[in-house]
Structures are given as structure tokens and as C-alpha cells.
Amino acid sequence: MTAEGTGLYVHVPFCLKKCSYCAFTSVKKPDDTSGMCSALHTEFIQRTRNRNIQFRTFYAGGGTPSLLPPEFWMRLIGAVKTPSMEEVTIETNPAVLDAVGYSALFLAGFNRISVGVQSFSDMNLKLLGRIHSADEARESLKLARKMGFRNISLDLMYGLPGQTSENQKKDIEEALLFMPQHISAYDLTLEPGTPMGDRGEKASENQCAEMYYRIHEMLTANGYIHYEVSSYALEDKYRSKHNSSYWDRTPYIGIGPSAHSFTGAGRSWNVSDIPEYESSVVQGNLPEEFSEELTDEDAAHEILALGFRNTNGVDLKELERFGFKLDLADLLNTGFVKKKGNLMIPNTGGMLFADYLALKAAELLEEVPRV
Amino acid sequence: MRKNIRNFCIIAHIDHGKSTLADRLLQATGSVSDREFHNQMLDSMDIERERGITIKSTAVTMYCENKAGEKFQLNLIDTPGHVDFSYEVSRALASCEGALLVVDAAQGVEAQTLANLYKAMEQDLEIIPVVNKIDLPSADIYETLYEIDNELGLDPDGAILISAKTGQGIEELLEAIMERVPPPAGNPDAPLRARVFDSIFDPYRGVIAYFRVVDGVMRSDQDILLMAKGNEYRIEEIGHLGIKREKCKVLSNGDVGYIIAGIKSVSDVRSGETITAKLNPSEEILDGFALAKPVVFSSLFPISSEDYNDLALAMDKLKLNDASLIFEKVNSVGLGFGFRCGFLGLLHLEVVQERLEREFGMSLVLTAPTVLYRVSLTNGEVKYIDNPNLYPDPSRIELTEEPYIKASVIMPDKYIGPVTTLLLDRRGQNYSNTYVGARRVEIKVDMPLAEIVYDFYDKLKSVTQGYGSFDYEASDYQPGNLVKVDILVNHEKVDALSMLVHRNRANAWAKRACENLKEAIPRQQFKIPIQGTIGGAIIARTTISALRKDVTAKCYGGDITRKRKLLDKQKAGKKRMKMVGKVMIPQKAFLAVLKRD
Numbered sequence: 001m002t003a004e005g006t007g008l009y010v011h012v013p014f015c016l017k018k019c020s021y022c023a024f025t026s027v028k029k030p031d032d033t034s035g036m037c038s039a040l041h042t043e044f045i046q047r048t049r050n051r052n053i054q055f056r057t058f059y060a061g062g063g064t065p066s067l068l069p070p071e072f073w074m075r076l077i078g079a080v081k082t083p084s085m086e087e088v089t090i091e092t093n094p095a096v097l098d099a100v101g102y103s104a105l106f107l108a109g110f111n112r113i114s115v116g117v118q119s120f121s122d123m124n125l126k127l128l129g130r131i132h133s134a135d136e137a138r139e140s141l142k143l144a145r146k147m148g149f150r151n152i153s154l155d156l157m158y159g160l161p162g163q164t165s166e167n168q169k170k171d172i173e174e175a176l177l178f179m180p181q182h183i184s185a186y187d188l189t190l191e192p193g194t195p196m197g198d199r200g201e202k203a204s205e206n207q208c209a210e211m212y213y214r215i216h217e218m219l220t221a222n223g224y225i226h227y228e229v230s231s232y233a234l235e236d237k238y239r240s241k242h243n244s245s246y247w248d249r250t251p252y253i254g255i256g257p258s259a260h261s262f263t264g265a266g267r268s269w270n271v272s273d274i275p276e277y278e279s280s281v282v283q284g285n286l287p288e289e290f291s292e293e294l295t296d297e298d299a300a301h302e303i304l305a306l307g308f309r310n311t312n313g314v315d316l317k318e319l320e321r322f323g324f325k326l327d328l329a330d331l332l333n334t335g336f337v338k339k340k341g342n343l344m345i346p347n348t349g350g351m352l353f354a355d356y357l358a359l360k361a362a363e364l365l366e367e368v369p370r371v
Numbered sequence: 372m373r374k375n376i377r378n379f380c381i382i383a384h385i386d387h388g389k390s391t392l393a394d395r396l397l398q399a400t401g402s403v404s405d406r407e408f409h410n411q412m413l414d415s416m417d418i419e420r421e422r423g424i425t426i427k428s429t430a431v432t433m434y435c436e437n438k439a440g441e442k443f444q445l446n447l448i449d450t451p452g453h454v455d456f457s458y459e460v461s462r463a464l465a466s467c468e469g470a471l472l473v474v475d476a477a478q479g480v481e482a483q484t485l486a487n488l489y490k491a492m493e494q495d496l497e498i499i500p501v502v503n504k505i506d507l508p509s510a511d512i513y514e515t516l517y518e519i520d521n522e523l524g525l526d527p528d529g530a531i532l533i534s535a536k537t538g539q540g541i542e543e544l545l546e547a548i549m550e551r552v553p554p555p556a557g558n559p560d561a562p563l564r565a566r567v568f569d570s571i572f573d574p575y576r577g578v579i580a581y582f583r584v585v586d587g588v589m590r591s592d593q594d595i596l597l598m599a600k601g602n603e604y605r606i607e608e609i610g611h612l613g614i615k616r617e618k619c620k621v622l623s624n625g626d627v628g629y630i631i632a633g634i635k636s637v638s639d640v641r642s643g644e645t646i647t648a649k650l651n652p653s654e655e656i657l658d659g660f661a662l663a664k665p666v667v668f669s670s671l672f673p674i675s676s677e678d679y680n681d682l683a684l685a686m687d688k689l690k691l692n693d694a695s696l697i698f699e700k701v702n703s704v705g706l707g708f709g710f711r712c713g714f715l716g717l718l719h720l721e722v723v724q725e726r727l728e729r730e731f732g733m734s735l736v737l738t739a740p741t742v743l744y745r746v747s748l749t750n751g752e753v754k755y756i757d758n759p760n761l762y763p764d765p766s767r768i769e770l771t772e773e774p775y776i777k778a779s780v781i782m783p784d785k786y787i788g789p790v791t792t793l794l795l796d797r798r799g800q801n802y803s804n805t806y807v808g809a810r811r812v813e814i815k816v817d818m819p820l821a822e823i824v825y826d827f828y829d830k831l832k833s834v835t836q837g838y839g840s841f842d843y844e845a846s847d848y849q850p851g852n853l854v855k856v857d858i859l860v861n862h863e864k865v866d867a868l869s870m871l872v873h874r875n876r877a878n879a880w881a882k883r884a885c886e887n888l889k890e891a892i893p894r895q896q897f898k899i900p901i902q903g904t905i906g907g908a909i910i911a912r913t914t915i916s917a918l919r920k921d922v923t924a925k926c927y928g929g930d931i932t933r934k935r936k937l938l939d940k941q942k943a944g945k946k947r948m949k950m951v952g953k954v955m956i957p958q959k960a961f962l963a964v965l966k967r968d
Contacts, residue, residue: 009929191926209919222962229922246929269933298935305934310924344473356921357894359941 007121007245007280008055008080010040011256013274016095020129025272026256033185035277037072038272039281043255046286053183053253054082057242060090060110064233066097070104077109077354087112087241094140097130102147107262112151113144114184120174121167141178151238153182157217159208160188168211172208172218179222186217187231228310228350247306249299255289266293272359274363296322297365304361307355308337313345314361323370328361374554374626378446378583379461383473384481384840388503390414392473392535393431393449400433400445403614412614413449427451428463428569428642430581430627431861432611437549445548446627448568448583449746455716458663461490462568465657466583466627468496469552471544472525476502476510476532480811482520485781486842488523497552500525506534510944522807528947536899555625562653563595564588565622565646570637572692574898577662578634581612582627582646589622594649595632598656600639603649604632623709638694663695665713666774666823666845667720667740668757670701670867671727672709674734674947674958679708679774685731686710689723696723701758705865705951706736712759714740736961738867742820743771745848756873759869762855772848773869774820778829782839784812789834797822798873817846821871825962856910858888858964859902863952868964881911884964891960894918 014029014036040068053127058080060073077088086277089112090105099103105113117137118124125134130293132140154175158168175183187208190197198283203211216226224232228247233239258272268291271277280287294302299322307314316327328344331337336350336357390411397412411419413429431556433445448455450463464470470491474480491498498621500519504510516527525628531547564587570580583913588596591609593677596602608631610618620822622628634640647653673682683700690696696719700714720740725732744756746763747770778799782792787804791814794802799816807813823843830837854877858868868888872880881903888901898916903911923934948955 041954139855186925187920189923205919212920232924246931249931252929254929261933262931265945269930269932301935301938302931305938352920352922353896353918354922355920355938355941358938359945362938362942363945 002055005060006027006053006055007242007252007254008044009075009242009251009255009259010044010058010060010065011259011270012036012060012065012068013257013272014062014089015064016066016067017129018092018130020127020193020195021188021197023144023194024063025250025274027090027274028068029064032067035127035278037068039278040255041072041076041079044079046281046284047211047253047255047261054084055080055086056086057245058085058088059242062091062369064093064096065090066092066101068103070101070108073110074108078211081109087151089114089240089242091116092140092144092277093113093130093132094137095130097140097143097149099143101150102143106148111149112153113149114155114182115140115144115180116155117175118155118157119160123155124127124163124167124171126163127158127160132150138174139329141180145327152178153180153184153240154178154180156185156215157164157188158185158211159203161203163203163207165207165210165214168214169218172215176218176222179234181234183224183232184230184240185219185232187212212352213348219258226311226348226351229354231310244310246311246312248312249302249306266291268292285325291308296324300324300365301358304358304365307344308346308357309351311345311351313337313340313343316344317340317342319365322367324365325362326368327362331360331362332358334360373559373625374724375443376446376516376555377469377548377552378448378467378625379469379471379548379552380448380450380467380491381471381473382479382484382487383503384475384484387473387475387478387481387484388535389449389473391422392501392503392533393447394448395535395538396445396545397431397433397540397614399538399545400432402431402433402891404671407614427571428459428581430568430612430618431766432613432627435549436544437546441549443549446583448627455714455718457486457490458661458715459569460487461494462566464491464494464496464720466566466568467494467496468555469499470503471499471548471550471886472523473503474515474519476504476512477507477514479511479515479521481838485807485840486761486779490844496523499544500527500530502530502532503535504533506537506539506739517809518811519810522811522933524627557584557624558586559624561586561589562651563589563593563648564653564655564657565589566657567640567644567646569641569642569696570634570687571638574812576607576631578631578637578640578691579616580630580632580634580640580644580646580859582630584622584624584626584628586653587623587645588624589628589630589648591618591620595630595648596649597619597640598645598647598653599641600644602634602639604634607631607633607727611954617838623915636691636694636846638690641694653730658927663715665715666710666742666820667694667714667716668743669702669714669720669740670705670706670709670711670758671698671724671734672706672738672867672949674736676707678733681731682710682727682733682735685727688731689726695719702868703760706738706867706949709736710900711778713757717828734947735959736867738957738961739870739964741871742774744774744851744853746770747772750856756871759855759871760866762871765854766950771851771853773851773853775817775846775849776820776823776843777846778816778823778843779813779842780831780841781811782835783809784810786835786839787812787814790814790831790839793834794818797827819849819851820845852906856884857899857904858884859904860888860892860956861897861899861952861954862902863933863954865951865956867961870964877905878910882903885911885913887963888960889913889915891963892954892956895954896921897953922928946959 013026088110090110091114114158120134183209219232254261257277259271270287271289277287313366381389428450430448447465450460518525519525531544565582565584566584567580645657695715698710701711746754749769794816799818801817804814852874853871855875885901898917899915901913902909948957
């Protein structure tokens with residue numbers, strides 16, 4: 001794992017309050033976060049000791065990573081930073097940071113900030129269980145830019161229960177006023193075990209599909225590149241390099257409770273229980289809950305499950321590397337995919353049917369003799 | 372010695388404790404050691420144990436002493452209780468002189484008990500009423516004795532009160548069996564005649580047939596003749612049926628035992644067959660031999676067509692152990708190669724399906740079960756049609772007739788309204804009802820067999836809250852005004868979904884079938900019209916709307932394993948669907964057409 005292009009993900013499992021739709025590992029932020037800070041730092045050292053890893057991306061996610069002190073981030077980024085590092089992102093909640101906070105994160109070494117706006121409607125924010133107002137979100141975006149960030153990503157959600165097309169349009173228009181370098185626009189996903197998931201609250205499938213096309217129309221008309229089912233970049237260079245590494249199967253190391261790692265040949269993830277995580281790290285053990293080596297078929301399935309979600313598409317040469325030599329020509333009849341050299345690239349409609357395309361392709365895999 | 376043999380069986384409604392009683396008798400007579408003992412000793416198939424039903428008849432020999440110190444040999448013949456296997460039941464009853472009629476003290480007399488009691492009475496068996504579960508707080512012994520007197524017409528003073536669970540009353544019951552069941556009749560000096568009541572297939576030994584010697588003596592070095600089939604065999608082994616098989620040299624009149632004689636398939640030695648000696652054979656075949664006729668037909672297809680050869684092998688193997696199963700190869704436009712099969716009834720169908728899936732690892736599509744129609748053509752020809760797809764063009768049909776049954780339902784009188792409605796809704800005719808006890812009514816009705824092949828039992832159970840019981844016998848063919856309804860999925864006819872339906876109900880039937888299919892078929896990338904047609908005219912339609920999206924929005928945080936597992940799961944799920952044209956149809960949809968609400 002000395003390959004260039006490795007990503008580092010840091011999972012911070014703390015929030016001021018958990019949102020109603022969120023299924024990620026997080027708890028209410030304790031008064032003293034020093035135990036977690038030292039565990040994260042220790043795990044980073046455990047996983048990278050004696051290995052010359054050239055990290056290219058760094059991503060602080062959660063949870064609400066900006067709840068940890070800027071000095072912690074400064075120290076960690078200092079330990080990680082190599083000349084190859086291109087993108088250093090942190091997620092923030094508009095309710096958490098003031099001008100000083102943004103400034104401190106910028107000085108700590110972050111060069112990209114992802115602001116969890118979700119919506120510019122107070123009613124929507126309340127419904128989602130967000131702790132900030134629309135005004136705080138507007139203020140937050142302005143502060144981030146003012147305090148030095150030149151690469152800002154804005155999160156929006158659609159497909160909320162009761163959401164009208166008018167309401168979604170307003171959200172998009174207001175997001176465009178800020179012209180962020182990147183917009184992530186997610187269709188609300190109902191996760192079992194979350195309050196919204198258990199209540200089954202969501203717009204109809206038809207409405208969600210319409211909203212997907214609406215945001216595509218409005219953002220691309222304003223110059224954004226729709227490069228992944230839920231991701232838009234103002235220019236190619238503003239594509240999220242870290243997230244892209246998940247989709248193109250670049251290795252990454254994840255530290256923190258429930259964080260996932262990928263070596264290129266195998267995957268593993270950490271325990272999600274926070275005390276168990278901390279004590280495991282303190283005792284000098286890797287806090288892993290599970291690890292697996294991928295079979296060729298697993299790898300091929302991953303390529304398919306990920307490839308049709310973004311405009312890089314599925315690389316047939318890559319499938320062949322795992323023993324599956326096929327042309328997937330049947331997929332061309334769906335009208336969702338175009339072939340470009342070795343690549344099978346989904347169009348806008350195709351990305352909305354990525355799971356369907358993956359399943360169809362996975363079935364085709366079975367029909368070819370292994371090479 | 373013959374005078375100290377007792378052959379008996381146990382008649383009981385499902386859940387009234389037949390298997391538990393059998394277990395207790397085995398323990399009380401010391402026929403099974405504590406180490407060997409497990410529940411439901413006599414049910415050997417997984418499916419019997421799991422569902423608490425008996426499918427195959429078997430027998431077990433026990434030894435015991437009466438109070439006077441006399442030694443007795445008790446042969447318990449265990450029989451299926453379900454109407455699908457009533458022929459096997461009657462063959463087993465014919466091998467007994469007595470029957471224990473078990474009634475649950477908390478539930479009272481039930482209808483299946485009654486049907487089997489009548490069969491036992493026809494065979495002149497000594498009936499010992501047994502009131503079981505007297506340890507339950509809800510047991511009402513006096514009411515149960517009253518019902519035994521009034522509804523069954525048996526002497527309540529002769530009833531033995533037991534709890535098969537605790538063992539209470541078991542000694543008394545054994546005493547009653549030895550005292551009251553007559554010793555076997557039959558002539559020890561006459562030529563050998565033995566009645567087969569069931570047989571199983573053992574992969575190492577071939578067929579093992581269970582029988583009762585009626586007259587004469589069977590010796591282990593004899594050559595035998597199966598009188599109905601006409602085949603001869605050399606005996607390899609005979610013996611008693613203990614918990615294990617116990618080899619012996621001689622079995623005489625009254626004995627129950629097994630025979631191994633190089634018989635290849637259970638079809639060669641059907642229940643009711645008469646075994647005699649090749650030298651000095653009997654002149655007279657034992658009465659009551661008949662081939663059980665299939666009454667319900669359905670087609671089985673492998674989910675993926677390349678598994679056809681495996682299915683064919685599995686069917687052949689199953690046939691070795693199930694003489695009632697008949698089948699022939701069919702080819703369906705949508706489903707490829709499969710088998711058209713005949714079954715004794717719906718339970719038999721389920722058992723076959725379950726055994727194919729469980730014992731042979733097959734994934735199957737089963738088409739809607741139908742009955743055997745009799746069609747007279749204009750050219751004078753008469754055809755029996757067991758497959759809607761072979762139904763002749765209406766212009767060539769003079770008359771179509773369908774099989775009828777005489778049905779009997781017994782239930783507490785408060786359910787008479789809903790049961791009557793149900794029976795009339797299922798085209799019941801010649802309706803009559805009579806009180807069979809203080810608060811119990813028996814309804815008799817003639818109805819088409821087709822009306823009970825799907826979900827009738829469930830419906831009856833639900834309208835009587837489980838207190839209604841049902842029995843029937845086949846009667847005759849009666850004219851039916853039938854039409855063939857075809858189902859088109861995405862404009863293509865799916866032959867496996869075609870059904871013959873009474874004309875007056877065709878519209879309602881087609882509408883419901885379309886709606887059920889709409890529920891059962893998952894939405895796909897395109898709109899799927901579903902139409903019901905008669906001879907090309909559309910009489911019902913629904914549309915499955917197109918799927919607008921199929922992607923999970925988020926894929927962050929690096930949890931790719933979850934995405935992959937989802938794909939693996941969907942891929943496995945799709946293997947249980949059948950592609951018909953460009954539409955994926957799940958297994959369950961082929962039966963969904965029959966669902967009534």
C-alpha cells in the first residue's frame with residue numbers, strides 16, 4: 001500500500017443533535033473529546049507506521065468533524081501531509097461554526113469545505129431535524145468564503161415528504177446564488193432505524209425522479225458538470241477527488257469508529273461502538289470489526305455497482321483484469337449507456353438506473369467463460 | 372399364540388395427540404429405550420415432523436403383559452389422517468381389528484375424526500374411544516363424553532381417559548386394547564395371503580413393503596407372487612417392525628411385518644396389493660385393491676431452464692418412493708420444459724413440491740392446479756383434459772363436464788351462515804344440513820372439485836375460526852359451462868397462466884387474476900399491461916407502471932461492501948424469477964392468479 005492516490009478518511013462520531021434521517025455512527029458530543037482525539041491520532045499512527053504512504057486526499061466526515069478542536073486537525077493534517085496531498089476536506093454544520101471557527105479550520109490546513117445546508121427552507125430543515133436555520137446556512141456559506149475557502153461544496157436534499165417542485169426549485173436557485181464549486185444533491189434515503197425511515201416519510205418515486213431531472217437541468221444550465229448520480233462540479237478540477245476514489249476503487253484508509261478501509265484487495269471496517277473503539281486503540285489493537293479479501297467476482301460486482309453511478313462508467317479492461325471478458329453490448333439497448341472505447345458510460349437517465357444496470361451486467365458476467 | 376396378537380390403529384384429528392400417544396405407548400411397553408427415544412418416533416420424514424402430519428403409513432410391533440401375566444404382541448399401524456391419502460388409510464384400517472379413536476378433551480369431536488371413524492366402522496373394527504389431554508385446564512371431560520355418546524354413537528362408559536403428555540391412563544389403555552380388540556381371524560392353514568398397506572424405497576435395499584398376513588404363513592425362503600400386478604419375486608428378507616426392522620423366518624396370519632424382495636419401485640407394490648406364495652398360490656385376491664387416481668394437476672418447471680435434466684432425475688427418484696405421483700414431460704412457450712403432474716390432492720402436491728425443493732435442491736415454478744375435465748367433441752370423440760392449454764377450440768366442443776365431489780362440513784351451529792355462504796359461493800348444489808350433536812351441524816353439498824383445489828381449506832378455517840372440518844369423496848362428472856381465460860403479460864400470452872373458468876365468473880376471475888398479478892410482478896423499466904382474454908377478446912386489464920428510478924442515492928463513507936451485498940442479493944433474487952418475453956415474473960406470481968381475497 002505505498003501506491004500514490006491513497007485517501008484518508010477520519011470519522012468523527014459526534015453531533016450536537018442527530019438528524020432525523022441519519023444512520024451514520026454518531027452520538028451527542030461529550031464535553032471532553034480529548035479521548036477520541038487521541039484515539040484517532042493513535043489509530044492513524046498504527047495504520048501508517050513504517051509505511052511510506054503518499055496520501056492524495058484527506059476527508060474529515062461524520063458526525064460533525066468541526067466539533068473537534070482545530071488544534072487536533074492541525075496536528076493530524078501535519079502528520080499526514082505529503083507533497084502529493086491535493087484535497088483536504090472537512091464537513092461542517094452551519095450551526096456549529098462562527099468566523100473564528102472557519103478561519104481556524106482554514107489555518108489548520110483544510111482547503112475544501114463541505115457545508116451541510118440541505119435546504120434553504122426553515123420548514124424543510126425542521127422536518128429533517130437539522131439544528132440550524134436557513135439564515136444560518138446562508139451566513140455559513142458567506143463566512144467560509146470570507147475566511148479563505150476557495151473550494152466549497154454545498155449539500156442539498158430533495159424528495160422530502162410534501163416537498164413541491166416549486167419548493168425544490170427555490171432551494172436550487174438559492175444554492176446557485178452562491179455558485180459553490182461543488183453541489184451534492186441527494187434524494188432523501190430512508191434508512192431503517194431512523195425516525196424518518198421508520199415513519200416511511202418521503203416524496204413519491206415519480207416526484208423524486210422529476211426532482212432528479214429538475215436539478216440536473218438547472219445546474220447543468222448554469223455550467224455545472226453532472227459527474228455522479230448525486231454530484232455536480234463547477235469545473236472538472238472541482239470534482240470531489242476523495243469521494244471519486246471510493247467509486248474508482250482507489251485504496252483508502254479509514255480511521256474512527258465504523259470507518260471503512262480498502263487496500264485494493266480487501267476491505268475492512270472498524271467497530272462502531274465508541275467505548276469499544278477507544279479502548280481497543282488504547283490497548284494497541286486495530287479496532288477492526290470485520291475484514292475480508294475480495295474474490296474476483298466480488299471485485300467485478302463492485303466495479304459494476306459503482307461504475308454506473310458516475311460518468312467515468314465501467315471499464316471493460318478492468319473487468320477483464322478480474323477474469324471477466326465481455327462487451328456488455330446488451331446494455332446498449334437500454335438507452336441508458338454509451339460505449340466509448342473500453343468504457344461503458346451511463347447517461348443522465350442511466351445514472352438514475354445504476355442499480356438496474358449493475359444487476360443486468362452482473363447477470364451477463366455469469367454467462368461468460370472465465371479467462 | 373395367534374389369540375394373543377392385537378392389530379390396531381389410531382384415528383385422530385390433526386393436533387389431537389396421535390403422535391404423542393404413539394410415542395407414549397412405545398415407552399410404556401418398553402419398545403424403545405430412553406436413549407433411543409425422540410418425539411414423533413413413527414414419523415420419519417422431515418416434512419412429517421415439521422408439519423406434524425403423517426404421510427406414509429408405517430407399523431410397529433410392541434410386546435406387553437396383561438394383568439393376568441399373559442404375553443401379548445401389539446401391532447400399531449400408523450396411518451395418515453388427511454383426505455388426500457384416504458385410500459392408504461382404508462388399506463391400513465383393513466389390516467386391523469381395532470381402532471383407538473382419540474378425541475381432544477378441550478376441542479371435542481371434529482369432522483375428520485368422523486370421516487375416519489365411518490371408515491373404521493365399515494371395516495367392522497372394535498372402536499375404543501380415548502379422551503386425551505385430560506390434564507389441560509380447559510379440558511371438558513363430561514362434554515366430550517357426551518359428544519362421544521351423541522355425535523359418534525359410541526358407548527361413553529367404554530371410553531378411556533388419558534393424558535398422552537403425562538402418561539396418565541396409558542396402562543389402562545393398554546389393558547383395554549388387549550381385552551377388547553379381537554384377535555386376528557384368518558386361516559393359518561389356507562394358502563398365503565398378505566395385504567400390503569404401504570411401502571417405502573430404501574436406496575440400499577430397494578422397496579420395503581409393509582403388510583399384514585391375512586391367511587397362511589410367509590417363510591423367508593419363499594418365492595412370492597404379487598397378485599394384482601402379476602410379478603414374481605424371491606424373498607430376500609422378512610421380519611417384524613420394531614423400532615428397527617427385526618429379521619425373522621416365519622410370519623403367520625395376524626402378523627404385521629415387512630418384506631424385501633428386490634422390488635425396484637413402490638409402483639410395483641401398491642397399497643392394497645395381495646402377496647401370495649408362488650407355489651400353492653391363493654385363488655382369491657384380497658378385496659379393496661384400487662389404484663389411487665390423481666385428481667389435481669399442475670405443471671412443474673425449473674426456474675432456470677438448464678436445470679430441466681436435474682428435475683427429470685429428481686422426479687424419477689421421487690417416483691420410486693411415491694407410487695401416486697404421475698407425470699409427463701410438457702413444453703410451455705414461456706416456461707420451457709417441465710412436467711405435467713397428477714396428485715392425489717393439494718396436500719400431496721405441496722408434499723411433492725417441498726420434497727423436490729428440499730431433498731433435491733430444485734427451484735420450481737408451479738402452475739395453478741386444475742382438475743381433470745371431460746370434453747365431448749362434435750365429432751363424437753371424448754377427451755380428458757388436465758391442462759388448460761390443451762383445451763380444444765370451442766367450436767369443436769359439444770359438451771364439457773367437470774368432476775364433482777360430495778362434500779361434508781361439520782362445525783358448531785353458530786358458523787352455519789358463513790359456511791353456507793362459502794359453499795354456495797363455490798357452486799355448491801343439493802344443499803342439506805342436519806344436526807349431528809347438540810350444537811353441531813353437518814352440511815352436505817355437491818360441488819365441483821375445481822372449487823376446492825385452491826384456498827378452500829384456508830377459507831373454511833377462517834370462517835369457522837378453526838372449528839370447521841371438511842371431508843369429501845369424488846362423485847361424478849356434471850356439465851359445466853366453461854371457458855378458457857388466457858392471460859397476456861406485456862401483450863404476450865403466458866400459457867402457464869391460462870385457466871378454465873365457469874363462464875359466469877370469467878369476468879370477475881380475470882379481473883382478480885390481473886390485479887393479483889399486478890401485485891405479484893415487480894415494477895420494471897417499462898410499463899407492463901396485463902390482460903385477461905377469452906378467445907382474443909379482452910375482458911380485464913391492469914397496468915404495472917414503469918419504474919422511474921433504481922439507484923440508492925448515497926454512496927459515501929466508503930461502505931462499498933453494503934452496495935456489493937445488495938447487488939449479490941438482488942442477483943440471487945432474480946434467479947428465482949422466470950423471464951417471460953422481456954418481463955421478469957417471480958415464482959409466486961404463477962399461483963397468485965388463483966388467490967381470492
